[in-house]
Amino acid sequence: MLELDEFRRETRHWLEQNCPAEMRLPIREEDDDCWGGMYPTFKNEAQELWLDRMSERGWTTPAWPRSIGGGGLSKEQSEILHQELVRIKARPALLSFGIWMLGPVLLKYGSEAQKARFLPDIVRGKVRWCQGYSEPGSGSDLASLQTRAEDRGDHYLVNGSKIWTSYGDKADWVFCLVRTDNAAPKHEGISFLLFDMKSPGVTTKPITLISGKSPFSQLFFDDVRVPKENLVGEINRGWEIAKYLLTHEREMIGDMGTQSVSLSELAKEHIGLRNDMLVDPILRTDISRFTIDEMAFSDTLKRAADEAKAGQEMGAVSSMFKYFGTELNMSRFELMLSVTGNYSLGWEGEEFDEGNLPRAWLRSKGNAIEGGTSEIQLNIIAKRVLGLPSE
Amino acid sequence: MSLSLNEEQMMLQDSARGFLQTKAPVSAFRELRDHPDKDGFNRQLWADMAAQGWAGITIPEQFGGVDFGYTGLGLILEEMGRTLTVSPMVSTVLMGATALNLGGSPAQKTALLPKIATGELIIPLALEETRHHNPEQTSLRATPVDKGYCLNGRKVFVLDAHVADTFIVLARTSEKNANCTGLSLFLVDSDTQGVTVERAHMLDSRNAGAVVFNDVTVSSESVVGEIDEGQELLQSVLDVAQIGLSAELLGISQQVFEMTLSYLKERKQFGVHIGSFQALQHRMAQMFCQIELCKSIVRRALNDLDAGHDNVSIVASAAKAKLCETVRRLTNEAIQLHGGIGMTDEFDLGFYIKRARVAQQTCGDYNYHLDRFARLNGY
Ligand SMILES: Cc1cc2nc3c(=O)[nH]c(=O)nc-3n(C[C@H](O)[C@H](O)[C@H](O)COP(=O)(O)OP(=O)(O)OC[C@H]3O[C@@H](n4cnc5c(N)ncnc54)[C@H](O)[C@@H]3O)c2cc1C
Secondary structure (H helix, E strand, C coil), X not given: CHHHHHHHHHHHHHHHHHCCHHHHCCCCCHHHCCCXXXXXXXXXXXXXXXXXXXXXXXXXXXXXXXXXXXXXXXHHHHHHHHHHHHHCCCCCCCCCHXXXXXXXXXXXXCCHHHHHHHHHHHHHCCCCEEEECCECCECCCHHHCCCEEEECCCEEXXXXXXXXXXXXXXXXXXXXXXXXXXXXXHHHCEEEEEEECCCCCEEEEEECCCCCCCCEEEEEEEEEEEEHHHEECCCCEHHHHHHHHHHHHHHHHHHHHXXXXXXXXXXXXXXXXXXXXXXXXXXXXXHHHHHHHHHHHHHHHHHHHHHHHCCCCCCCHHHHHHHHHXXXXXXXXXXHHHHHHHHHHCCCCHHHHHHHHHHHHHHHHHHHCCCCCHHHHHHHHHHHHCCCCCC | CCCCCCHHHHHHHHHHHHHHHHHCCHHHHHHHHHCCCCCCCCHHHHHHHHHCCCCCCCCCHHHCCCCCCHHHHHHHHHHHHHHCCCCCHHHHHHHHHHHHHHHCCHHHHHHHHHHHHCCCCCCCEECCCCCCCCHHHCCCEEEEEXXXXXXXXXXXXXXXXXXXXXXXXXXXXXXXXXCCCCEEEEEEECCCCCEEEEEEXXXXXXXXXXXXXXXXXXXXXXXXXXXXXXXHHHHHHHHHHHHHHHHHHHHHHHHHHHHHHHHHHHCEECCEEHHHCHHHHHHHHHHHHHHHHHHHHHHHHHHHXXXXXXXXXXXXXXXXXXXXXXXXXXXXXHHHHHHHHHHCCCCCHHHHHHHHHHHHHCCCCHHHHHHHHHHHCCC
């Protein structure tokens, strides 16, 4: 206990000294987020400094081992670091699919050489990754994917196309599911490959979303040569890895259920009180219902973590978190639209903050689709947790 | 504080489950309902429960209790929700003992808490007067007389009224003004002259009734807490009550969910188990998520009580509202997913929906708590 108190004191002190003031302001625009990469674009010096300082200590990945550049912190210490970051309202130093998705996979399934090669760059934000899972014909039924990788002796030859690849046009590398055995049942012929997006034969085409932004792409692979050492785990055993990654992705997406926007404060500002009550009684009820669900959800995240620590695992939590967290996030945006009225309809111009709110609201609709749709999460809960039959 | 249970708490949960499932299963409740007697609960069972330490679960050791904390009480109430066990646990342990623990004078505690802990004393709150929970509008009057007070008025929906030994009565002692609500709490023995109890038969087959106070005089020592300042004490007691009732509703929710889940795996139509229909699977999966949320908010609320946090009112209303919402959906869906059999008296499901509706109403329903939640948060 004493050691943890000491750790908290030191961490607080270090953060006070090292987190630049600009990095404690609320995130307003997309380029306030820092994604790193081989050719990074930093919005300002503070952003770069913050990334350098945090990754220097391995605190972009607090719980990863020190040997590959991680923070080497215990669960308790990581939690303290998180609390202290929240306390000073620090922005994340680095957003990264490498950290959220690929890292856990490499730590579990990667060879020593792969860990040494890829993980330190993920910690430092030196390489930006994208996720090549979905294909035009394979969304929810991901295991039906058709992108082929043929064994050509010293390399694999990859042909096919991936779609809905978030930040596919900005990524340096892709982690990709490919079919390596056409004859086997669909789950047993899939492998997990890593390759450089600059490899000859890789092209990308951006896709614009209803939010008016274009963060995702279609990828085309035309005779792309991938060295054999870039296969993660065993050949044709990629499905297990794919699913393991999805549990991490889902927990990460589910976490957005806990973003802290005080709807009641916002409503007071935009709508006002009469006799100490919000003037719109229906919105008042909706906000209460939502806020209670939000409380119950963050209590559930905490309970799951506490129970895991005490060895009383809940089981299949990632599907529940993904499903409920995204439902909450979507409700939050619907309520923000109700609260802000016609202000929320402004799409361009400074007076409307360039339409950040309605754009974010539209983007939130994707939450129940990306990482496996809500219906797929409910299927998983019904089958795996509740044991309901398929027949 | 951790939201996982510690070893002691898990042991309590196991032993409560074991005890209730052998000594007080749902069949015992059916038996009680089918053969009503003058008490409306099993006194031997209550004595056995008290012998387990349950009646004194939140009472300090110096007053004969086991001082196991609110989380312990919540775990027991949750298990009782699963078995629908009828006992004075809610009226007396959750509410009566809490009022004395939090607001009783040393003399009151010494005289009454040990008797609660042994199961001898049944001591409910006499609170409601109208059809909706609204303690601030109390109109039962207590007027000062020589060395005491004189009570006149009528209370309804008093839990365990006809078997109560003593009531804790909420009364108006002065008009509401900006500084105080003018409410006070009084101890009134049920055999005091002027007290009449009318037993009521509620849909959950439990005990409640109306109590009439007609020129009932009590001494000044009967005041629990401060005169005219009863509101704050009452709110603290009600916060505990709401959290305890939420724990009971959690037990009901889980039991009803599990019954429905097994039925979906048993019942066949169109040559397949009905649990293979996706329309039903998704409803079950959604309810599963709701139950997990409920478990967490109840656990957190109990935790906050044990830690003595000062924001418990907000959490208490949040928990009660969430549980009311969930149990309503779950009990309704459970009947629907059982088809015709869910409608029969012979099947136990009906008991759960009936008990749930009573517990939902007790100390404020969904609407009351959503409104209170907003008020407490300043909107
Ligand atoms: C914002 C966003 C970002 C994304 N980023 C990436 C990325 O970086 N990399 C990547 O690989 N993919 C990404 N995706 C793709 C995403 O994983 C897929 O869109 C998703 O898995 C659904 O596939 P689909 O779009 O083909 O829809 P479909 O599978 O065609 O689904 C259509 C509808 O049918 C329902 N449905 C399908 N099967 C069932 C079933 N068995 N039971 C009940 N209902 C069913 C679905 O729930 C949905 O409502 C992203 C998607 C979005 C929206």
